[in-house]
Amino acid sequence: MKFGKRLKQQIEESLPAWRDKFLSYKELKKLVRQISSAESCVEYGKADAEAEFVHLLNNEIDKFNVFFMEQEEDFIIRHKELQQRIKRVIETWGPNGTKPSEAEYKDEMAKIRKDIVNFHGEMVLLVNYSNINYTGSLAKILKKYDKRTGGLLRLPFIQKVLQQPFFITDLVSKLVKECENTIDEVFPVEQEDEEEIVKEQREAITIAGKGIFRNTVAALLSMQEIRRGSSTYGHFSLPPMDLPDSDLIHSFQLNSPIPIV
Amino acid sequence: MEARPALSIQRSGASQLSSLGVSGGLSSSLSIPSTHLEGTYQKLPDIQQVPSERELTTRPQAHATRVPTNNGVVGHIFSSSSGFSSDLHYSSVLPNEKHSRNSPFISQSLADTASLPLSQSSSSLLPQPTIPSCCNKENSGSWCTDPDFLDFPEWADQLITCDDALTSNWNELLVDNVTNLEPKMACQVAKPCTTMPAQNQQLPSPSVESLRVVNPSSSANNAPAKPRMRWTPELHEAFVEAVNQLGGSERATPKGVLKLMKVDGLTIYHVKSHLQKYRTARYRPESSEGSSEKKLTSMEEISSLDLKTGMGITEALRLQMEVQKRLHEQLEIQRNLQLRIEEQGRYLQMMFEKQKSGLDKLKVSSSNPENPAATSDATKEAPTKSELESSQRDHLDSGTGTVNNAKSMLERSSREMGGEDMATEAGDLEKTKARVSETSPEQAAKRSRIEE
Numbered sequence: 001m002k003f004g005k006r007l008k009q010q011i012e013e014s015l016p017a018w019r020d021k022f023l024s025y026k027e028l029k030k031l032v033r034q035i036s037s038a039e040s041c042v043e044y045g046k047a048d049a050e051a052e053f054v055h056l057l058n059n060e061i062d063k064f065n066v067f068f069m070e071q072e073e074d075f076i077i078r079h080k081e082l083q084q085r086i087k088r089v090i091e092t093w094g095p096n097g098t099k100p101s102e103a104e105y106k107d108e109m110a111k112i113r114k115d116i117v118n119f120h121g122e123m124v125l126l127v128n129y130s131n132i133n134y135t136g137s138l139a140k141i142l143k144k145y146d147k148r149t150g151g152l153l154r155l156p157f158i159q160k161v162l163q164q165p166f167f168i169t170d171l172v173s174k175l176v177k178e179c180e181n182t183i184d185e186v187f188p189v190e191q192e193d194e195e196e197i198v199k200e201q202r203e204a205i206t207i208a209g210k211g212i213f214r215n216t217v218a219a220l221l222s223m224q225e226i227r228r229g230s231s232t233y234g235h236f237s238l239p240p241m242d243l244p245d246s247d248l249i250h251s252f253q254l255n256s257p258i259p260i261v
Numbered sequence: 262m263e264a265r266p267a268l269s270i271q272r273s274g275a276s277q278l279s280s281l282g283v284s285g286g287l288s289s290s291l292s293i294p295s296t297h298l299e300g301t302y303q304k305l306p307d308i309q310q311v312p313s314e315r316e317l318t319t320r321p322q323a324h325a326t327r328v329p330t331n332n333g334v335v336g337h338i339f340s341s342s343s344g345f346s347s348d349l350h351y352s353s354v355l356p357n358e359k360h361s362r363n364s365p366f367i368s369q370s371l372a373d374t375a376s377l378p379l380s381q382s383s384s385s386l387l388p389q390p391t392i393p394s395c396c397n398k399e400n401s402g403s404w405c406t407d408p409d410f411l412d413f414p415e416w417a418d419q420l421i422t423c424d425d426a427l428t429s430n431w432n433e434l435l436v437d438n439v440t441n442l443e444p445k446m447a448c449q450v451a452k453p454c455t456t457m458p459a460q461n462q463q464l465p466s467p468s469v470e471s472l473r474v475v476n477p478s479s480s481a482n483n484a485p486a487k488p489r490m491r492w493t494p495e496l497h498e499a500f501v502e503a504v505n506q507l508g509g510s511e512r513a514t515p516k517g518v519l520k521l522m523k524v525d526g527l528t529i530y531h532v533k534s535h536l537q538k539y540r541t542a543r544y545r546p547e548s549s550e551g552s553s554e555k556k557l558t559s560m561e562e563i564s565s566l567d568l569k570t571g572m573g574i575t576e577a578l579r580l581q582m583e584v585q586k587r588l589h590e591q592l593e594i595q596r597n598l599q600l601r602i603e604e605q606g607r608y609l610q611m612m613f614e615k616q617k618s619g620l621d622k623l624k625v626s627s628s629n630p631e632n633p634a635a636t637s638d639a640t641k642e643a644p645t646k647s648e649l650e651s652s653q654r655d656h657l658d659s660g661t662g663t664v665n666n667a668k669s670m671l672e673r674s675s676r677e678m679g680g681e682d683m684a685t686e687a688g689d690l691e692k693t694k695a696r697v698s699e700t701s702p703e704q705a706a707k708r709s710r711i712e713e
Contacts, residue, residue: 069490124588127592173593239598
């Protein structure tokens with residue numbers, strides 16, 4: 001499948017609010033085509049075209065940065081809030097709390113669990129967003145540019161990109177890990193018989209809707225696809241992906257994104 | 262230096278401080294005209310002056326009261342010498358980026374197709390290094406009084422040598438720190454590299470862990486009033502403390518919080534928007550977390566969970582977690598790969614440069630007597646080179662098969678420049694890739710944990 005199409009698909013499968021935050025790959029591709037065909041055109045001039053291209057790319061990068069940092073900020077706040085919430089629930093309704101109540105405790109904990117897992121998912125999706133924009137789009141479009149126009153834009157530009165805030169996902173990754181730790185604490189210990197039931201039912205799970213879970217699975221599959229094999233392996237290409245549980249993930253049948261009535 | 266008088270001019274009010282982001286605006290668009298370059302560098306001393314006055318006399322430990330997680334903070338900051346190499350790296354890159362955003366420059370340099378990209382970056386760096394080192398000499402002026410300043414002399418030395426052997430400096434950097442660079446990047450939890458100038462200034466003042474004004478932004482064209490701020494957990498904690506001191510999120514005002522936080526570079530706009538987010542997050546914890554699409558998501562989540570009946574919600578959640586974890590793992594692996602690939606690519610470019618300049622020198626100096634010697638050397642190298650290449654081509658396996666184009670590229674240019682080292686480098690790169698793609702997830706996870 002062509003990259004542009006795959007990217008489009010991935011964008012569609014992402015959270016609705018994020019859809020316009022990805023790289024405008026198509027437009028940039030058009031521009032590249034324009035540039036390469038306008039090479040002979042004296043008026044426009046290669047330098048101008050390149051400047052335009054770089055300008056657009058910079059705008060896109062700004063867009064990523066702004067979006068990414070907003071999300072990151074949100075995550076920081078929510079992360080803290082979740083932890084506070086857990087503390088409060090334990091302190092109020094927990095066994096040693098001020099008003100111990102098992103029912104309430106269970107209830108609240110269930111809600112917290114759901115929220116935390118979704119929160120975790122969102123953060124991972126943000127990291128994925130960053131990745132898509134880098135690998136998928138920027139690296140690709142730069143490669144295309146260089147190929148089409150014989151330019152040497154890619155290397156220095158990519159260096160610059162590597163240092164952009166949106167690419168440096170360390171903080172979000174750290175939050176993700178902290179989240180995982182919290183989740184381990186918040187989830188009850190898995191029991192053996194539960195495990196078996198779970199394994200059976202994993203076979204045919206249909207994931208409906210545009211939920212975070214769905215996005216995550218879609219993201220994983222896309223990633224695998226992108227790295228599967230390319231006709232143009234180069235010095236800077238990523239090797240194929242090693243995805244354990246690949247069968248499991250493939251077994252999730254993804255519905256088409258039709259809203260649930 | 263002429264930046265000195267600029268200090269007094271620049272120090273006028275918060276808006277100036279907020280525009281300090283300009284200096285960090287590596288990602289800013291071309292809209293920053295070249296005149297801004299000077300303005301930027303003039304502003305740098307301004308920023309560093311302010312923190313240095315306040316924080317100069319304080320030691321990290323002294324801030325325990327102010328910032329509860331200070332120790333953690335210091336860890337985040339580039340307080341180790343290895344951090345400096347990254348700083349140096351970024352500082353070398355900065356002028357390059359400034360230039361690359363200057364379109365006339367690009368067209369000039371790229372018009373010269375014979376030169377490799379890094380040649381133009383190194384040449385652009387050479388005339389420039391005076392600027393960062395100048396600015397940092399400014400630093401040294403103000404910070405000399407702080408004996409505890411973390412590894413300052415080493416850092417200053419490194420920067421000053423920028424003037425001289427820039428390329429060799431890079432080599433050292435890359436060679437010595439090629440493994441360090443990644444972990445350092447991972448360590449930069451709260452330190453986006455685009456704040457390079459800001460970083461340099463923050464080093465002596467660890468309590469200003471929060472000063473991370475990044476990217477004057479998409480609004481680089483507009484008012485400097487809204488530079489983008491990259492929040493960190495520590496900064497947020499300070500924020501929460503301040504808010505609590507003022508009686509809660511409802512009662513606290515941006516101005517009050519700003520005053521209490523006492524963080525340089527933080528403007529009231531930052532605080533305002535952050536406060537808004539904070540309030541939203543607190544009072545809508547159920548429908549959750551900010552965005553409107555979340556409602557849609559949670560609704561659909563429930564229905565999707567219903568479909569998994571028999572599994573129980575907890576189990577469904579566990580499954581979701583697993584998949585999410587898996588994705589995250591893969592993303593980390595991929596990211597590390599990307600970084601290494603780029604690093605290797607850069608390193609190889611450096612090698613090309615070295616070889617090229619070496620060969621040029623050889624050509625120039627070998628006017629007469631050495632001529633035969635030079636040519637014989639070249640011919641000697643060529644056959645051995647092609648031997649190496651063919652052997653590598655042989656054991657290039659189709660599975661990874663990633664370096665085919667690279668090989669041909671390398672071969673071509675290596676033949677021109679007669680560099681043996683590059684062939685070995687290419688071999689290394691290939692081995693690295695093979696190794697990496699075979700790495701099991703556990704190892705990768707371990708690696709990423711270590712890098713943290």
